[in-house]
Amino acid sequence: MLSAIGTGVTIAALLGAVFVVITGMLGGFRQSESLARLARGGVYFVLVCMTIAMITMETALLTHDFSVDYVSHVGSRETPSYYTAISLWSSLDGSILFWGWILAAYAALVAFVNRHRNERLMPFVNATMMLVGVFFFGLMVGPASPFGLVSPAPANGPGPNPLLQNHPLMGLHPPMLYFGYVGLTVPFAFSIAALLSGKLDDSWIRATRRWTIAPWAFLSVGIVAGAWWSYEVLGWGGYWAWDPVENASFLPWLTATAFLHSVMVQERRGMMKTWNLSLVIGTFLLTLFGTFLTRSGILDSVHAFTEGVIGPIFLAFIAFLAVTSLALIAWRSDRLHAPGSLDGVVSRESAFIMNNLLFAAFTFTVLLGTTFPLVVEAFNGQRISVGPPYFNMVTAPLGLALLFLMGVGPALPWRRTSAENMKRVFWLPVAIGLGVFVIAWVAGIRRVYPLVTFAFAGFVMTTIFEEFRKGVRARQRISGTGPVQALGQLLRRSHRRYGGYIVHAGIVVIVVALSISAAWRFEREATLDVGERLQIGDYGVQLERVWGDQEPQRFVVGSSFSIWDGDRQIGTMEPRMNYYPASEQPIATPAVRSNPREDLYLTLMAFDNQQGAYATVRAIVNPGVPWLWVGGMIIAIGAVLSILPGPKRTRPTNVMTLHEQLEEPEPAPEELEAVPA
Amino acid sequence: MAVKARRAWMGLGLLAIAGAVTLLIAGGLKENVVFFLTPSELEAKGASVYDRPVRLGGQVVPESKTWDAQTRDLRFMVTDGTVEIPVHSVGAPPAMFEEGIGVVVEGRLGSDGVFQSDNVMVKHSNEYKPPHEDKTPAKMFESLVEREE
Numbered sequence: 001m002l003s004a005i006g007t008g009v010t011i012a013a014l015l016g017a018v019f020v021v022i023t024g025m026l027g028g029f030r031q032s033e034s035l036a037r038l039a040r041g042g043v044y045f046v047l048v049c050m051t052i053a054m055i056t057m058e059t060a061l062l063t064h065d066f067s068v069d070y071v072s073h074v075g076s077r078e079t080p081s082y083y084t085a086i087s088l089w090s091s092l093d094g095s096i097l098f099w100g101w102i103l104a105a106y107a108a109l110v111a112f113v114n115r116h117r118n119e120r121l122m123p124f125v126n127a128t129m130m131l132v133g134v135f136f137f138g139l140m141v142g143p144a145s146p147f148g149l150v151s152p153a154p155a156n157g158p159g160p161n162p163l164l165q166n167h168p169l170m171g172l173h174p175p176m177l178y179f180g181y182v183g184l185t186v187p188f189a190f191s192i193a194a195l196l197s198g199k200l201d202d203s204w205i206r207a208t209r210r211w212t213i214a215p216w217a218f219l220s221v222g223i224v225a226g227a228w229w230s231y232e233v234l235g236w237g238g239y240w241a242w243d244p245v246e247n248a249s250f251l252p253w254l255t256a257t258a259f260l261h262s263v264m265v266q267e268r269r270g271m272m273k274t275w276n277l278s279l280v281i282g283t284f285l286l287t288l289f290g291t292f293l294t295r296s297g298i299l300d301s302v303h304a305f306t307e308g309v310i311g312p313i314f315l316a317f318i319a320f321l322a323v324t325s326l327a328l329i330a331w332r333s334d335r336l337h338a339p340g341s342l343d344g345v346v347s348r349e350s351a352f353i354m355n356n357l358l359f360a361a362f363t364f365t366v367l368l369g370t371t372f373p374l375v376v377e378a379f380n381g382q383r384i385s386v387g388p389p390y391f392n393m394v395t396a397p398l399g400l401a402l403l404f405l406m407g408v409g410p411a412l413p414w415r416r417t418s419a420e421n422m423k424r425v426f427w428l429p430v431a432i433g434l435g436v437f438v439i440a441w442v443a444g445i446r447r448v449y450p451l452v453t454f455a456f457a458g459f460v461m462t463t464i465f466e467e468f469r470k471g472v473r474a475r476q477r478i479s480g481t482g483p484v485q486a487l488g489q490l491l492r493r494s495h496r497r498y499g500g501y502i503v504h505a506g507i508v509v510i511v512v513a514l515s516i517s518a519a520w521r522f523e524r525e526a527t528l529d530v531g532e533r534l535q536i537g538d539y540g541v542q543l544e545r546v547w548g549d550q551e552p553q554r555f556v557v558g559s560s561f562s563i564w565d566g567d568r569q570i571g572t573m574e575p576r577m578n579y580y581p582a583s584e585q586p587i588a589t590p591a592v593r594s595n596p597r598e599d600l601y602l603t604l605m606a607f608d609n610q611q612g613a614y615a616t617v618r619a620i621v622n623p624g625v626p627w628l629w630v631g632g633m634i635i636a637i638g639a640v641l642s643i644l645p646g647p648k649r650t651r652p653t654n655v656m657t658l659h660e661q662l663e664e665p666e667p668a669p670e671e672l673e674a675v676p677a
Numbered sequence: 678m679a680v681k682a683r684r685a686w687m688g689l690g691l692l693a694i695a696g697a698v699t700l701l702i703a704g705g706l707k708e709n710v711v712f713f714l715t716p717s718e719l720e721a722k723g724a725s726v727y728d729r730p731v732r733l734g735g736q737v738v739p740e741s742k743t744w745d746a747q748t749r750d751l752r753f754m755v756t757d758g759t760v761e762i763p764v765h766s767v768g769a770p771p772a773m774f775e776e777g778i779g780v781v782v783e784g785r786l787g788s789d790g791v792f793q794s795d796n797v798m799v800k801h802s803n804e805y806k807p808p809h810e811d812k813t814p815a816k817m818f819e820s821l822v823e824r825e826e
Contacts, residue, residue: 139815357691368702372710383713390709394701478780521760525768534740538694548814548821555814557821579814586814606746610823616769624782642748 003068004055006147010097013049013104014137016042017130024127028120028197038124043126046133050101057097057146061087066157069148070094072543075536076159076582078553082096083165089174092295092310096100098175099291100136102182107133109188110211124193125186132185135317143309157650159553160578166587168231173606176222177249181287183215184252188284191277195328200273200335205263208315209496210643212280216256217639223249224510224632228351235588235603237523237620237630242391248290248371255283258359261409265352268414274329274336275356281325286363288318293370347416351409365394370638392518403511406504407433407460407549408475410467428466428475433459453515456613457508464501464508471498491641498640506634509627525605529613533564536619539600540564544572546612555579557586559604559615562591575604575617598623711783717769719786728785733792734800741774751797755780762786765771766794774799 022044042286060068061084074087074094088094107129112287114122140146162407164170187208225432226249265272296311329336369386376384411425422662436458440451462491468487475486491498526534533542544560558576562569573591577598580587591604599622606616711731714722738754738761745751751770754761764782774797775781784794814824 035805345683350687353687354690354694357694361694365698365702372706385711385713385728386706387709390705393709394698394705397701398698496774525749527749527769546821548818550815550822555818557814559817581813608746609818610820616746616749618769 002018002060002065003147004147006053006060006068007054007141007145009049010100010137010145010147013046013100013139014052014134016046016049017133017137020046020130021127021134023129024123024125025196028127028193028212031120032508033119034289036068036119039123039126040115042097043104043107043111045129046106046130050104053097053147054101057088058085061085061477064157065153066155066407067150067153067275068108068146069144069666070097070658072150072154072157074160075157076553077156078154079159079165080553081169082171083160084173085407086174087160087165089178090164090170091237093140093144095174095178095295096144096343097146099178099182099591100140101135102135102178102278103129103185106183106186109191114207118203120197120199121190121204121207124196127641128189128192129185132189139313141312141624143313146151158582159580162583162587163233164555165553165580166578166589167229167233169225169232171244173222173225176218176225179218180215180222181249181252181290183211183218184284184287186211186215187280191280192254192325192328195325195332198332198335200332201537202270205266205276208280209263212256212260213639213643216253217262217636217643218247219253219256220639221632223253224629224635226627231592231625232592233592237521237590237601237603237622239616239625242366242369242388243540244370245290245294247366248286248293248432251366251370252286254359254363254366255279255286258356258363259283261352262356263357265349269349270343271349272353272356274333277329277336279356285318285322285325288321289316292585309323311338325455346412346422348409348414349413351405351412355402355405355409358405362395362398362402362519365398366391369394396449400456400510401462403456403508406507407463410501410504411463424657425466426463428461429462432462447519449513450519453511457512459510461505464505467501468498495643495644499638499640499644502638502641503635504638506631506636506638508631509634510631513624513631514626517622517628520623521620523618525616525618527606527614527616533618534617536600537621538565539621540566540617541573541600541602541615541617541619543615546607546615548612553580557607557609559617561602561608561617564602573600573602575602577604577607594626596626599625642669701754703723715757716755716762719762719792720760724788727788728784730783730785731792732781732783732792733764734777734779734781735762737774737776742770742774742776744770755782757790762792763790764792764794764797766797768797770797771799 012226020039023035023042024039026032032244057068058071059065059070061075062081062328064071064084066072066075070091070093073089075084079087107126111122111126114125117353118125159165185449190204190208190211194200223246228289230241230246231237232241259276260277262279265275268673288507292311292314296314356666369390373384376382376642389623399461407429411429433455436453437455440454445451445454468490471490472486474479474481475493476483479486479489481489490594522537524534524536528534528541528543530543530545533540535541540563542562544562546557546559549558556578558574558577561573561575563571563573573593573595575591576589577586578589588603588605590601599620601618601622603618603619604615604619608614709730711730711732712726714726716733716735719726719731731760735753735757736756737812738756739744741754743750743752746769747766747784749769751766751768753764753776755764756762757769764784766782766784775825779800781800782792782794783796783798786792
């Protein structure tokens with residue numbers, strides 16, 4: 001029953017998507033209002049179908065209807081309901097269903113928000129969104145069908161991949177990534193629409209501003225949540241291994257970040273048009289490439305839990321989109337001439353260009369390291385891998401340069417600046433940066449990377465603080481309110497700009513935390529008898545007992561440790577090994593104890609499986625790590641602030657020059673947009 | 678400054694950065710490419726891979742494993758059917774480590790012919806096979822559960 005409903009609505013969604021592609025393209029080229037309306041209606045229809053499909057699948061999962069193919073693969077009666085509900089994305093077919101639903105939701109939302117706007121672009125946008133939809137819905141109808149009928153239905157199933165049912169963060173990490181990945185289809189669709197319609201002014205960029213920041217924020221949270229999940233589940237005490245699949249999520253993040261910056265240059269100075277189009281298209285292709293890496297099983301990694309025919313189809317689709325996009329850009333090259341040009345070597349736009357260059361280099365580095373083994377194997381059959389040292393070695397200087405620019409860019413004016421102005425703006429941040437360096441040196445730090453990172457972080461944080469201070473002061477002068485109210489006004493009125501600075505602050509927190517944890521992490525491993533204590537740093541770790549417990553969906557071997565600070569017991573920790581029936585290998589479940597300074601991280605490595613008289617434990621002191629998650633939250637807050645709708649207002653058109661005379665921070669482009677043309 | 682001069686400056690800067698990045702990448706790759714070798718390949722390469730990072734893949738030779746829980750000293754042989762390479766590492770073997778199982782060990786071949794490993798990974802298939810009836814964890818670790826009473 002459920003199988004039939006699901007299959008029916010996915011076929012309907014596929015047909016609906018094909019309908020939108022045809023009507024949208026025709027409507028766009030003929031500039032036909034009625035065809036455009038049909039396309040829009042088709043998008044809504046697809047969302048309805050996909051929503052029914054989602055509900056059907058969730059119902060099947062939660063009611064353990066093992067006659068549905070996907071449920072028979074990932075469901076089990078013993079799995080707790082939470083993990084059953086989220087097992088929607090624990091395997092390929094369900095992920096694609098979820099992906100398709102998110103795509104339909106984004107498409108419908110974009111169509112609805114723009115129903116009276118961007119008339120030239122929207123038919124093409126709808127068609128492009130649904131062209132991608134045709135691909136995913138096609139997968140669902142064909143090779144990755146989640147709704148196939150299993151007859152006779154088995155009485156029970158194996159449950160989801162053990163790694164994916166071992167931690168609640170699995171409910172956050174994949175959906176965040178998907179909302180990010182799929183959301184980046186929207187700016188892609190707008191860029192294709194701009195190319196197809198020939199309307200290559202800034203309208204596509206203004207229309208997609210929020211549609212880029214929101215997926216970017218989802219992607220950021222998804223990446224941090226993934227690092228956190230890996231830290232809490234994989235038991236090696238790290239959070240980032242430059243695993244190809246981690247890289248796959250990081251690559252589009254890098255190019256999307258570059259785009260968020262370069263787009264401002266186009267808005268303000270009319271430069272970098274072709275570059276921006278290429279970045280958006282490249283970002284989207286990288287999301288597809290990431291899905292390909294994750295889902296095709298081409299790489300031997302913990303994430304690549306499926307194999308099959310999906311790989312070649314994905315590659316063909318990526319190649320098709322890449323070639324088409326390039327051809328479109330070439331076709332429209334006469335309209336992509338930039339009216340603006342660079343006025344000064346030291347200016348905000350040149351800082352942004354530098355930023356983009358570094359992000360491009362960063363992307364290239366990661367992409368090369370990720371694909372190099374595949375290329376080498378394809379050419380001479382030699383199997384190699386590129387280890388984390390490569391990535392760390394090459395990306396660390398690039399990251400530091402970007403960190404430095406983060407302090408320079410926002411403080412530089414557009415167009416050009418004078419030596420006088422530079423001195424005035426930068427003396428304090430530079431002084432504080434140097435001060436941090438000296439303090440760190442005196443504190444005995446001699447490692448180059450932490451020293452430089454701390455100094456740059458001090459520099460950047462000071463420029464961010466100065467931006468806020470200047471903004472608040474200017475607002476106080478204008479409205480005559482107290483500083484707190486002025487700050488509130490500032491955040492409301494120029495939310496994009498100051499939201500961006502908050503994101504920057506979050507990045508600084510993460511970079512500092514990364515540098516601390518990389519430099520000062522230490523670990524000890526020991527086999528302890530019950531009652532024996534291992535000293536690591538300030539912590540005494542004493543084995544109390546080893547125990548076993550049968551839980552409904554798994555068997556647990558746990559070890560209890562008391563944690564001591566000298567003679568004082570400060571807590572207990574229980575690292576475990578979880579044995580799931582579906583897997584021959586246990587899933588280590590480390591125990592983490594956090595304070596603002598550091599984490600104490602225990603992993604159970606081995607145990608006496610007869611008497612429980614001893615256990616081997618790996619203890620890691622991970623300084624700075626808790627701040628990674630804090631940094632991720634700060635980024636989320638800043639990003640949300642920058643996409644919130646700003647206050648509506650009507651103001652004279654010369655508002656910008658007025659602002660510049662008053663030396664108030666420039667208005668965010670939202671403000672400019674609100675001005676009637 | 679004239680537009681041309683500015684362009685030239687920017688161009689020069691970009692070129693310098695691109696050059697630096699290329700050098701970094703080339704150097705990074707050269708030093709950090711890890712070869713994935715079978716025991717036969719490792720033996721054939723011999724001295725040319727002494728002290729170079731290598732991933733060695735093969736099966737654990739039955740009855741070759743010695744593991745001392747107290748010193749955490751682990752020794753075993755890895756084979757591909759023709760050549761056997763002795764492996765030494767310090768640290769607990771992974772949970773599923775048993776004789777005959779496929780492993781990937783990361784480390785370096787010493788000039789004494791012993792492979793010094795700093796990471797031993799069990800190669801498990803993605804196909805899930807339910808464990809044999811009396812090899813379920815509940816059976817194997819029964820005594821641990823009773824201890825809890």
